[in-house]
Amino acid sequence: MAAGVWGLRPHRAPAEWLPAPPAPRQQDGVRLKRSATQATRLCISLPAEPIFEKGLLGLLVLAGVIGIGYGFSCLVDLVQNWALVNASIGRMIN
Numbered sequence: 001m002a003a004g005v006w007g008l009r010p011h012r013a014p015a016e017w018l019p020a021p022p023a024p025r026q027q028d029g030v031r032l033k034r035s036a037t038q039a040t041r042l043c044i045s046l047p048a049e050p051i052f053e054k055g056l057l058g059l060l061v062l063a064g065v066i067g068i069g070y071g072f073s074c075l076v077d078l079v080q081n082w083a084l085v086n087a088s089i090g091r092m093i094n
Contacts, residue, residue: 078085
């Protein structure tokens with residue numbers, strides 16, 4: 001028996017998969033019914049979002065853009081001063 005946390009779990013039988021339902025068959029000369037909107041729509045219509053939720057989503061997007069910009073700025077500063085950083089690490093090691 002396994003030790004640790006996994007030994008405390010009760011024994012379970014393996015999962016049994018159910019068979020897939022049969023696909024609808026097309027009869028001779030009869031087309032399957034599909035609505036015109038179902039074939040042309042690419043996205044699902046969602047219920048109207050409140051203004052408050054849109055505002056919070058906008059703030060979240062703005063915070064993400066600011067965070068990415070700040071990270072890029074720090075990366076540029078690090079690359080510009082890489083020789084100094086590398087020399088100071090070398091002095092600390094020696």
